[in-house]
Amino acid sequence: MKKRIVTYLRGVLTIALAAAVLTGCGAANSGSAQTASAVVDSAAEDSAPADSQDSAADASSEDGITIGGLWGLTGFIADYEIPGSEGFELALEEINAAGGIDGKQVNYVSYDAQSDVSQATSLTTKLVEVDGANVIVGLGDPNAAIAAGTVAQDHGVPSLATTSTLPYTQDRVGDTAFLVPYGDNIQAAAVAEYAYNELGAKTAYVVTDTTDEYTLSLSKFFQSHFIALGGEVFGESTYDDNGYTDFSASIQKVKALPESPDVLFFASFTDQGPTIIKQYRDAGLDQPILSGDGLDSTEIAEIAGEAANNVYFSTHVDYTESGDVSKFYEAYNKKYGKEPLNAFAALGYDAAYLIKYAVENYANGDYSSESIRDAIAKVTDFKGLTGTIDYSSGNVPNKTVFICRFNDGKKENLTSLVPEISADENN
Amino acid sequence: MNFFIAEIINAIKLGSIYALIAIGYSIVYSILGLINFAHGDLMMVAVYSLWVLMNLKIPFALAVILAVIITMLLAIITERVAYRPLLNNGEETLIITSLAVSILLQSISQAVFGIDNKALKVPVFFTKRIQIADFTVSVMNFVILAVTIVSVIVLAFILKKTRIGLAMRAIKDNSLAADFMGINRKAVIVAAFGIGSALAALAGITYTGEYVSFDPQMGFMLGIKAFIAAVIGGLGSITGAALGAFVLAFLEIFFAGYLPDSIASYQTVFVFLILILVLLVRPDGLLGKNAKRS
Amino acid sequence: MEKIKDKAIFKFITVVVIPLLILIVIETKMNDYYKTVVILLFINVILAAATNFTNGITGIFSLGTASFMAIGAYVGSLLTLPPDMKCSRIQGIPAFIAEIKLPFFAALLISGLFAAVFAGIIGIPILRAKGHYLAVITLGTVIVVKSLLDNLTSITNGSRGISGMEGYSTLPVTVLVTVLSLYVMYRIKTSSLGRGMIALKNDEDAAESLGISRFRVRLFSFMISAFFAGIGGCLWAHLQRSIAPSMFYLTETFMILEMSVLGGMESLSGAIPGAAIITFFPYLLSDFSTGGEIFGIKVPKINGITNIVMSVLFILVMIFRKGGIFRENDYIFDAMFSPDTYSGLFKKEHDDVLKKDV
Known part of the structure; x- marks a missing residue:
């Protein structure tokens, strides 16, 4: 008998709780300012x-x-x-x-x-x-x-x-x-232009994280602009971020290519960045590695250490500027x-x-x-x-893209450019 | 051919790590009938402990030992606090609780250390590359393999030659009879958790030593994979767990390496299909005897 | 003397009138934000009840609800999106998928059916497994479905996800669908089939000796659960109006499990307090995660406080009250869906007494 009353009260309480929380939660969530x-x-x-x-x-x-x-x-x-x-x-x-x-x-x-x-x-x-x-x-x-x-x-x-x-x-x-x-079209194009014009790269291999809109579109725009410039993309391998830390399969595929690509492009986030860079370097692939603003983090250079040398990426600002x-x-x-x-x-x-x-x-x-x-x-x-x-x-906005690289554990600003993109590349 | 050999080296490395975790699963399972979802997260605990200890400038070897001990203590505490009160409450209760422990460990480390990746800088010796014919292999590769082999040997010794090992085997073979014989079940459970977590700790440390970066979520997926390995080999059997680990690692690596990218991206799907297939054809795994609990 | 809680008028007021009044007030007086939170609550109730249906009532411990929810969300979204939007956003989408455009309720039903069929297909092999094996395999379905959604880009648009759905999941629609879903689940639970499910959970051998087909009943229950999880997913997609595979992954899985367990796995009514706690708690705790003040008290910033509190609560519930808030009691739905609650309103007092004596 007592138990039944408790059961009943529980039902009422649930409804009351719902109502109380509903009206109360606006008040509970005060903003910091x-x-x-x-x-x-x-x-x-x-x-x-x-x-x-x-x-x-x-x-x-x-x-x-x-x-x-x-x-x-x-x-x-x-x-x-x-x-x-x-x-x-x-x-x-x-x-x-x-x-x-x-x-x-x-x-x-x-x-x-x-x-x-x-x-x-x-x-x-x-x-x-x-x-x-x-x-x-x-x-x-x-x-x-x-x-x-x-x-x-x-x-x-x-x-x-x-x-x-x-x-x-x-x-x-x-x-x-x-x-x-x-947008990603601009930064990917800028990286492609830098690689093609400044690094003299004619061939590239792309590795793409397929779990986010950002990495997918970055990879797509890099490839289309690099090809538009006259470069050649040897291939693309993909990974999904679901606890994936072993890139040996894609590394082996690059190594098995008849000709080693001039540059590697990694469309990835900071969290996988150091791991993938290090594994590629460990496997003896020493060509320049390119990426977008997702790799913009001093942590990467700290984590990957020497392996992060010769890694180029786009970013939004040059913190060494004066003014x-x-x-x-x-x-x-x-x-x-x-x-x-x-x-x-x-x-x-x-x-x-x-x-x-x-x-x-x-x-x-x-x-x-x-x-x-x-x-x-x-x-x-x-x-x-x-x-x-x-x-x-x-x-x-169509803004200037800054190109950086990691050097001995530090971020180093190299140059800035505004890439030229044809309209049909944007789709 | 070079590609093939490189893939074999990778598979052995991955298999060794899976094996360390899977064996831990198996030991705890054979004593408690518990699949500890938080087992993978113990790896993460070990790595964070090691990272903190190394930041405190404690020498590497000592830091590794301390990190393993911390992990063991934590595992034993969780057993005492969260699992022991539930031993007779049915399987689901334990599964749910171990999931909760897993989330708790991940959230605490996220709250304390942040979500971002950190780097574990093992001494240079381990990261040195050795050139063998056409291949560069890091010292860490050999360390991983050695740690796995030594762990299995030590474990076999404990199970065969020590009193606690004898008690463990007794409980595994016939739980009821073991109780009648007056075996101290609590002590055995503590020992099982201790051994299992020590192996997980070693797996975590060697894994991060090889792959450098780590984050609060690193252990969960590895834990699930290792569980699958243990099931493939036969839950409750140590040789089975080791075998399952290598089978899974070889399948995964060769699947990703030899199939076109458009199919290889379904690697995760493939792993679970293998699990379902094994459960259908050989529910007790490749080496499993009839599971003790049913 | 009849207890007050057994009186029809009392049941009617507490489980029908008061909630209805609250909902009317919310619908007419509150702004979109509160409505969104309440809609989310109702969707969570469906998901939790669907999970309870397998996990607590039939005794199939499944962690796969999020995967069925994902299927419902994707199927529902693809069916309601305008064809030109699908063509322009999803590259390489097969024409027959792009051209379909259905009214919301048809899409809702089909999304549930798809999820149920999927559950049927995978259920045939995996329901042979039990206990931890089943837990891990169903967790596997969540991982597998996410991987499929990530990779079948020509249909799902991969991890880019799909956006632009109409906001069909308004409060009245969601409440209606939720009540209907709960009604169906409750009816099945109290039917002879439902008793078969409970019998299977309690004593498999005894149930089978009574002629209950273990495999068929389990499969049926699994499919029903998936059906409603799919419905919940479809509603969810038309509330959020933007979906991506990562939304139906481990976080969602744990959330659903938490709702189910806290409320009480063995009771459909448990879904309500379970969903309420999980839906509202993050909002109550959100000040801890950004720092700031709560009721005038300064709180430090603790990242991920919600998960810490929830998982500790979770372990405590497991240790001290395994059955969750409601245990196997179904008070709310017993009252809400019983004809006696409504017919009792018009009967005189002594009729009730008479009935009780019989």
């Missing part, structure tokens, strides 16, 4: 039957804009997104210290999307609906950026991706999705007590100043999401750390 009570207020506002989006937008036009940060701080994309979020937060701190945007302090709410697409979509909804974000930054890897960007698109909120370099973002998501970095870049470099060092792990810190930093630039120049004091989207689309000449951003010909 807002106080808990402020969020309670805005949540209360939003649960009013009135059109919540408008009320959130109205509220923010008095207080300045609200930026929603959606970063993959844990999970596989964290290597890129942690520096990105740190760069962004540093810039935001500077902007707010200098009076904010249009003289108004910027609100900032951020969440960890855990490199997980379902988290990314529901947190984007939260940023837009609950926190009243007028613009979303970060967004994670291409898959997450598409999913989160689509949610933002539906609400008419602009999104600025700092990590995803997917060239067809606009086609997949819509006109509210912008990239801060260049703004060196100021950023020092400020970052001072705030976080470390050097930026990769160029994504600078991209995050640029994203914040890009928003400031767009809003101050083109939004005319109207802070609705729509107006901010239009303002960002009007940007033609924003000079950031990572080059000049111009959205006049599409939402993916």
Whole structure:
């Protein structure tokens, strides 16, 4: 008898718990830049039957804009997104210290999307609906950026991706999705041009990680541009990242080629980078290794050691430049007590100043999401750390690509170039 | 021909590592009837411990020994805390708990050390390449093989010649009778976990010594593969586990090496098909006797 | 004297009226974010209940729910996407797949059927295995399905995934589908076939001696479970509107298992609290993962805190309450789907008493 009552209570409790959590979770999730009570207020506002989006937008036009940060701080994309979020937060701190945007302090709410697409979509909804974000930054890897960007698109909120370099973002998501970095077509073409022109490479062999949109498109664009330049691709081997650490099969295939390729192109992420580089080097394949910004990490040189010599990759910034870049470099060092792990810190930093630039120049004091989207689309000449951003010909900027290499455990900047790509290569 | 020999060298290397893990599975299984999903993660624990110890400037040899001991202690603690209260609660309970332990170990190391890859820098001696005819083989390759062979010999000695080994075999052959004979089952279980985790630790260290980089998730997939190896060879049998490990490694390497890329990318699918096939044709594995528990 | 909890009016209010009111409030008053979380909750309930159907009720310990969910998600998405979108985004897609465009509910049903057929095909060999073997093989199906989705690029677009689905999984649709799914599963569970399943779990030999075909019943249960997992996957795809193979992998597998086990594997009702905990917990804990404040208390940043808390909770549940929250009790659905709850409303008190005496 007693047991049955307990059973019954359990049923009621379950329902009550569901209800309590539902109404309570808005309050529990306070962003780092807002106080808990402020969020309670805005949540209360939003649960009013009135059109919540408008009320959130109205509220923010008095207080300045609200930026929603959606970063993959844990999970596989964290290597890129942690520096990105740190760069962004540093810039935001500077902007707010200098009076904010249009003289108004910027609100900032951020969440960890855990490199997980379902988290990314529901947190984007939260940023837009609950926190009243007028613009979303970060967004994670291409898959997450598409999913989160689509949610933002539906609400008419602009999104600025700092990590995803997917060239067809606009086609997949819509006109509210912008990239801060260049697209994979540009960086892969730049690497191909560097290899063909500077390294004198005429033949290449490609190894592709098939588990992400990024590596797939990087590999595709490299091959098409290298061939367009007049080079020859001997072949491609693929691997999936599912606990795969032995590359001996692909190494043996390269060794079995009648002629050794002049260069190797690895479309891979940081986590597999050192392993694959080391195994190829150990097998006696000493030709230059090329890759995209996925390999931009000082960790690689540390992990792979000498094997990482003669590894070339594209990146977004040259941290040895003087002027703004060196100021950023020092400020970052001072705030976080470390050097930026990769160029994504600078991209995050640029994203914040890009928003400031767009809003101050083109939004005319109207802070609705729509107006901010239009303002960002009007940007033609924003000079950031990572080059000049111009959205006049599409939402993916055509920026300068920096080519680096690892040398004795250090990253070394070599040159920068803007590749020429024919239109039919972009598909 | 060169390609063929290079592939054989690779298969032996991979097989040795699988064998170390698979034998550990088998030992724990034969005593407890438990498939410890967290077994693979013990490799990861060993590697992180070694990495921390080496960062503390502890000499390599000592650090390896300490890392193995830490891993053994952790395995014995998890057994005491998580598995022992559940011994009579049925198979699923143990499977679920061991999965939970696996996630716990991975998340803790992620929280403490971060998700990113780290590098294990073993002394230069191990990474030296030796030129034999047309092939370059690292010293680590020989170390891996040697560690596996020595471990198997030591293990055989423990099982055949020591009291605890005798008790283990007794429990494996006839659990009930062993209880009647007054064998201290708890001590045997602790010993089984200790030995199994020590082997996993050695596997983790040699594996990372060869492949350099490691992360919190490194052990899970290797653990699953080793489990498949143990099943192919015959769960509960040590020779079976070793045999299964080499069979799996050879199949995997040659599958990836000799088939066109478009098919070779289905390597994972292929591994599981082998597992299903073995279970259909020889449910007790290549060398397995009738499984003790049913 | 009848206990208050057995009164029809009480059951009716607690399991029908109150949830319905909450849902109406959410649908009309709340913004998209809360709706999304609640939709996610309902989808998780289907997935957890489908898992309980095999794992707790029939005694087939399967870790494969995420793979059936994946099949449902992909089939459903491919069936509802407009043909021109499929052609432009998925290179080399066979024409007959590209040209199909079905209404959502047809796609939903077919996605469930596909998952069930897949389960039937793999079930024939793998259901011979038991215990850990089955656990690992079904975990293997998750790995294999992901590998297939990654590699069959001309249909699945590989790891690039598919995006652009319409947001068909609105709250009313999801609730309707969930309730229907739960109703069907509950009916099967309480039918003679369902009793056969439970009998098989409890004592295989005895059940077989009573003429219950072990193989057929297990296969049937496996397929039913896959069917609803497929439905859940299809709903999920039309909520997230972007899918990729990596979403139906180990993380999802553990999540489903956690929901199933915490709520109580042997009870379909257990799916509700199990799914509620797993759906809401990450949101409650998300402040720990970014640092910041929770209820005014400063919390340090702990990466992956959700998983740590969940797995510890998981081990504790296993040790202290193996049956999860609901054990084998099915209070919620017994009340929700029993005709007595509804007819009892119109009967007089003494009718109930009379009935009880009989």
